[in-house]
Amino acid sequence: MPDDRELKQTGNSARLVADRFPGTAALDELVTAVETEPMGADDVLAKKPLGLLFWLAVGWVGLIVILAIIANLLPLPNPDFQNYNALNAPPSIHHLLGTDDLGRDLLSRVIYGARVSLIVGFVSVAIGLLVGGTLGLISGYKGGVLDVSLNAGAFVLLAFPAIVAVIAIVAFWGQTLWKITLILGVAVIPLLYRVVRASSLSFSNRDFVIAAKTMGASTSRIIFREILPNVIPVAVTFGLLTVAGVIVIEGSLAFLGLSVPLPTPSWGNIIEEGASNGNLQTNPYIMLWPVITMFLLLLSINLIGDRLRQRFDIRESLI
Amino acid sequence: MVKYFFRRLIQLAVVAFIISVLIFLLVHLLPGNPATVILGPNDTAHNQAVLFKQLGLNKPLFQQYLTWLGSVFHGNFGQSYLNHESVTHIIATGWPIDLELIIISQVVAFAVAIPLALFTSRRPNRPIDNVSTTGTFGLLALPPFVIAPVMVAVFAVSLHWFPATGYVPFTQAPATNLHDMILPSLAITAGSIAVYYRLFRSDLISTLQEDFITMARSKGMSTRWIMWRHAFRPSSFSLLAAAGVNIGALIGGLFIVEYLFAINGLGYSLVLAVQQRDYLVVQGISLVIAIVYVLLQFLIDFIFTMVDPRVTRE
Numbered sequence: 001m002p003d004d005r006e007l008k009q010t011g012n013s014a015r016l017v018a019d020r021f022p023g024t025a026a027l028d029e030l031v032t033a034v035e036t037e038p039m040g041a042d043d044v045l046a047k048k049p050l051g052l053l054f055w056l057a058v059g060w061v062g063l064i065v066i067l068a069i070i071a072n073l074l075p076l077p078n079p080d081f082q083n084y085n086a087l088n089a090p091p092s093i094h095h096l097l098g099t100d101d102l103g104r105d106l107l108s109r110v111i112y113g114a115r116v117s118l119i120v121g122f123v124s125v126a127i128g129l130l131v132g133g134t135l136g137l138i139s140g141y142k143g144g145v146l147d148v149s150l151n152a153g154a155f156v157l158l159a160f161p162a163i164v165a166v167i168a169i170v171a172f173w174g175q176t177l178w179k180i181t182l183i184l185g186v187a188v189i190p191l192l193y194r195v196v197r198a199s200s201l202s203f204s205n206r207d208f209v210i211a212a213k214t215m216g217a218s219t220s221r222i223i224f225r226e227i228l229p230n231v232i233p234v235a236v237t238f239g240l241l242t243v244a245g246v247i248v249i250e251g252s253l254a255f256l257g258l259s260v261p262l263p264t265p266s267w268g269n270i271i272e273e274g275a276s277n278g279n280l281q282t283n284p285y286i287m288l289w290p291v292i293t294m295f296l297l298l299l300s301i302n303l304i305g306d307r308l309r310q311r312f313d314i315r316e317s318l319i
Numbered sequence: 320m321v322k323y324f325f326r327r328l329i330q331l332a333v334v335a336f337i338i339s340v341l342i343f344l345l346v347h348l349l350p351g352n353p354a355t356v357i358l359g360p361n362d363t364a365h366n367q368a369v370l371f372k373q374l375g376l377n378k379p380l381f382q383q384y385l386t387w388l389g390s391v392f393h394g395n396f397g398q399s400y401l402n403h404e405s406v407t408h409i410i411a412t413g414w415p416i417d418l419e420l421i422i423i424s425q426v427v428a429f430a431v432a433i434p435l436a437l438f439t440s441r442r443p444n445r446p447i448d449n450v451s452t453t454g455t456f457g458l459l460a461l462p463p464f465v466i467a468p469v470m471v472a473v474f475a476v477s478l479h480w481f482p483a484t485g486y487v488p489f490t491q492a493p494a495t496n497l498h499d500m501i502l503p504s505l506a507i508t509a510g511s512i513a514v515y516y517r518l519f520r521s522d523l524i525s526t527l528q529e530d531f532i533t534m535a536r537s538k539g540m541s542t543r544w545i546m547w548r549h550a551f552r553p554s555s556f557s558l559l560a561a562a563g564v565n566i567g568a569l570i571g572g573l574f575i576v577e578y579l580f581a582i583n584g585l586g587y588s589l590v591l592a593v594q595q596r597d598y599l600v601v602q603g604i605s606l607v608i609a610i611v612y613v614l615l616q617f618l619i620d621f622i623f624t625m626v627d628p629r630v631t632r633e
Contacts, residue, residue: 159334160341161612163571164589168345168605171593248462252571255464256578256590268464275468275579280476287468298460306456 054307057300064297068114076108079265091285098285100273110289113265116254117297120181121247125192125239127185132193133235139193140200141223151197154190162187163249170258177260180253184246192235192242199234203227233312241305244298251294267294323624331617338609339391343384346598396603401595406603409588414607416584417573419496423504424569425562428511436516437546440523452520458513463572467506467579474502503580507572511565518561522554529553556623563619567612 254268274287396406
């Protein structure tokens, strides 16, 4: 039975059309009408502006992303090139951030190092969202045996301390960029699955979904056209916060010498280099630059995630 | 209550079983032959085959798992391929160090976060509240591998307040031990302070709007009495839950500070073993850490149901 309240909200014409021709066009009109009204899209947009800090944070993340992408085009020395005439050089016009104890240009190493953090962070979360998110969408909406078993599986995997698992697998499988990305991508699947599932579940009994179901919409249509658009804000927000978490794990691995092998720069292994071999006494700049960029990057991602969470009014209890 | 307890206990057993299988399979299914690792790649194929048989690697996987699990239950995790030190010994000497680091860092975290939250939540959105809330947000962006080297640079290298590396057992020299442990503990405290403070503050703010607080106020009770006796307990549930989850985050931090300060805890041994591909050490330590972690989650969950009876009903 169609829900009368919903149909009244959408206007009589749509109901009449939908009653006579349960085809896709009418369904579209009806469903979009139902969808936008109770969601209160206007209220969301009318909320207070995101603020200067938010845009500064977006700017910093954007800057790092762009520099990492166009690193090859920039007039930078090779990050692995050792200039023996400029060991531990202070910041100057030739080396804007100075050089390390092997004479390698720090600006170049920090920019190339950003590639590792960003690729691992964003690609592994993309893997997690693609697999965990899709499973979460389906199991949250459909319920049943699939949902119960997937949820129990995610519970078991989340009970496992991720860093130990990641270290153990990296140890046995190898330390290339793509392996580490894949391992971390798999590691975040249960987390993102739970978040998306909880969100999908909360929409699965909303009136607009029931209306679509009553109109005879197929399951895949309901999942991808009705539920998915509503789940996206939650997925993006938590995905972003997970990116920060993954970047921290990759940085920790690199610090322990378990991420991409040297001499490939990664912020974690530059920090480790700066903190060992007495470099803290002789040249604290080696450690300083990646520490500052990493702090600002994590701060920015957390800030963007936090603002988006407030904007979309997502409760933290969802996790 | 009892039913809930047993349901959680069964879950615990299942999780522990799966963890043991996964960790066992790690060593056996991933590429790399332990015999080659022990003898080196240049030894003869015959020697490798003999050792392969000696290690029992030719038996069915299922049988190997049972043998391994049996010896683990007898406290025998095997021995290091490299220096033949027993893994049990590495674990036995390592865990008190990790425990000490965790205890110090958590005591500091609670000692900072709880009074600060009690103080700022009384008047939210005042300057002091905004400063500490923003400050703790900044702490969230300072994982141990970022803040620890900075702390060493400032407090050990420049100011010489603390040593940069070193560890003396507590039983030998308590004062030196505590002095050595301050920097590493503080380096892993930052994140905990932020998490505890933010959670406790927001819970306190919502508790303070309840009717029973207004009631207590109208009866003329002092603010201190209201904060500690009336608002504290109902606001502390999620703090407790967060403490449980946070231990997972601490494990990663432990690895970092033990590595940086060259403290011989489980994390340091694990990282060294991974770098040297010392399989049995990796297997033993990760199994112990994972099982202790799961047990702790279970314990905290159980304490949680005692403090907050509503949990069992869900």
